[in-house]
Amino acid sequence: MSNSNFVDYVKIFCRSGKGGAGSVHFRREKFVPKGGPDGGDGGRGGHIYLKGNAQLWTLLHLKYKRHIFAGNGQPGGGMRSTGKNGEDIYIEVPIGTVAKNAETGEVLTEITEDGQVEMIMKGGRGGLGNWHFRSATMQTPKFAQPGEPEEEGYIILELKILADVGLVGFPNAGKSTLLSVVSAAKPKIADYPFTTLVPNLGIVSYRDHKSFVMADIPGIIEGAHEGKGLGLRFLRHIERNSMLLFMVPADSEDINAQYDILVNELKMYNPELLDKKRALAITKCDLVDEQARKDIAKHLPEIPSVFISSVTGEGIDKLKDMLWNSLNE
Structure with a gap:
């Protein structure tokens, strides 16, 4: 996913179809001059649906198709x-x-499975024909129902990346480097903040042909929940991960x-995120000596943690074991 092609937010205008009018018609045949009403019903207007497609990774295809009519x-x-009936979309x-x-x-629906279909805008019902209004006292109704009007309005589509493990850390914490080491993903990597501007996904191979999905999410800065930095743009991607791997460099002044x-x-963005499983990776551990590691280990938060170096490969297998066991508890 290149930066220019990753679109995770679009606003589109949708309009469902209006229902067809019922018919005012009377049966007239050669030997049946007064056959009574036989007007049929109007067809319903087209609905608009969302359909999940596992082959799509972005909303790019909707970026320039902002008007959708059934x-x-x-x-x-x-x-x-x-x-x-009107054509469904x-x-x-x-x-x-x-x-x-x-x-x-208001949240209308969420797509969480391949092939899942959810209606987001309903077409108008067709009107009843005059055949429905006949009675003993009204044998020739000269009226029928009009069709129901269409629905229309703006719909916001937001993509929240689905992954087993989401990488959470400050810019330049080593998230992209880790993803490039444990998977075949090729995120942009450089020694400056905000190298990653869009989420990257990688499939991490594990023992016995098992695997899990890891998401490298753009870095957090203090105040991100207020929209600072990349702010809300990246925070929504964290909501859909099964567990969160916090990443803090070993040479930080205060890891805690x-x-x-x-x-x-x-917590400030969404308190429910704290209900997810958490683990901590102390990255770039090749930059500190053994004594510094022991000092750091004494003051770590009480969650599963591991020292890793994506450059030397130290701790990577231990990290995979920790993540896999946590995901499958």
């Missing part, structure tokens, strides 16, 4: 014939997409303080 229902006809989206009403912010800041940013 077909209108056709009017009914004589001989009780029902009008044709299926919008294919990546797994992890959330649809919201742009005006109210950095961890506390990261946890607080998640």
Whole structure:
């Protein structure tokens, strides 16, 4: 996923189809001059659906298709014939997409499985033909129902990356380097903050042909929950990960303080994130000596932790074991 092609937020205008009008029609044949009403119903308007597609990783295909209209229902006809239904529209989206009403912010639906189909806008019902309104006292009704109107409005689609393990840390904490070491992903890596501007996914191979998915998420800064830095743009991607791997460099001045800041940013954004399983990786451990590691280990938070170096490979297998066991508890 290149930076320019990763789109995780789009706002689209949708309009469902309006229902077709019912028919006002009377049966007229050669020897049946007064056959009574036989007007058929109008067809329903087209619905608009979201459909999960595991082959999609981004909302890029919707970036320039901002108006989506379903077909209108056709009017009914004589001989009780029902009008044709309007064409339904299926919008294919990546797994992890959330649809919201742009005006109210209400969540309409979430796509979490491949092939999952959810309606986001309902087409209008077709009107009833005059055949339905006949009675003993009204044998020739000269009216029928109009079709129901369409629905329309702006829909916001947000993509929240689905992964087993989400990497959480400050910019330049070594998240992208770790992902490049444990998977075939090729994220952009450089020795300066905010190298990663979009999430990267990698499949981590484990023992006996097992695997799990890891997501490298753009770095947090203090105040991210208020929108500072990349702020809210990346925080929503953390919501869908099964567990969170916090990453703090071994040469940091105060590892506990950095961890506390990261946890607080998640708490301020969404307190439910703290219910997820957590682990801590002390990165770049090749930069400190054995005595420094022992001093650091005495003051670590009470969660599973491991010292790793993506450069030398130290601790990588131990990290995989820790993550796999935590995911499968």
